[in-house]
Amino acid sequence: PCTSIAYPYGDFDARVERATMAAGYVAAGTIPRRLERPRLSAWPRAPIFHVDGDRRMRLKVSPAVRRIRATPAFGIVDGLRIRMFG
Numbered sequence: 001p002c003t004s005i006a007y008p009y010g011d012f013d014a015r016v017e018r019a020t021m022a023a024g025y026v027a028a029g030t031i032p033r034r035l036e037r038p039r040l041s042a043w044p045r046a047p048i049f050h051v052d053g054d055r056r057m058r059l060k061v062s063p064a065v066r067r068i069r070a071t072p073a074f075g076i077v078d079g080l081r082i083r084m085f086g
Contacts (some may be wrong), residue, residue: 004028006045017041035070 003026007016010031020028021041029045038044046060059065068074 006030010045010047012042034075035066 003024005020005025005027006029007020010029012020012028012030017028025041027040027043030042031047032042032044035044046066048057048060052060
């Protein structure tokens with residue numbers, strides 16, 4: 001049996017999270033902008049795409065970068081970047 005799922009493009013909300021667990025999945029992966037405390041129903045994953053080169057992939061999985069993404073300051077900077085550049 002399949003016990004885990006990855007939300008398409010990491011996109012989910014509380015309703016989808018509840019439905020996922022009610023459907024019998026044990027764990028689900030997501031792609032959060034800011035890393036938070038992991039939950040089985042919203043486990044953070046690092047998306048690696050075919051256009052990502054070696055350097056970008058190493059940055060995405062780097063423990064140091066993941067620690068930075070978990071800070072409140074990252075959320076503020078990332079929010080400003082999105083507002084400025086889309």
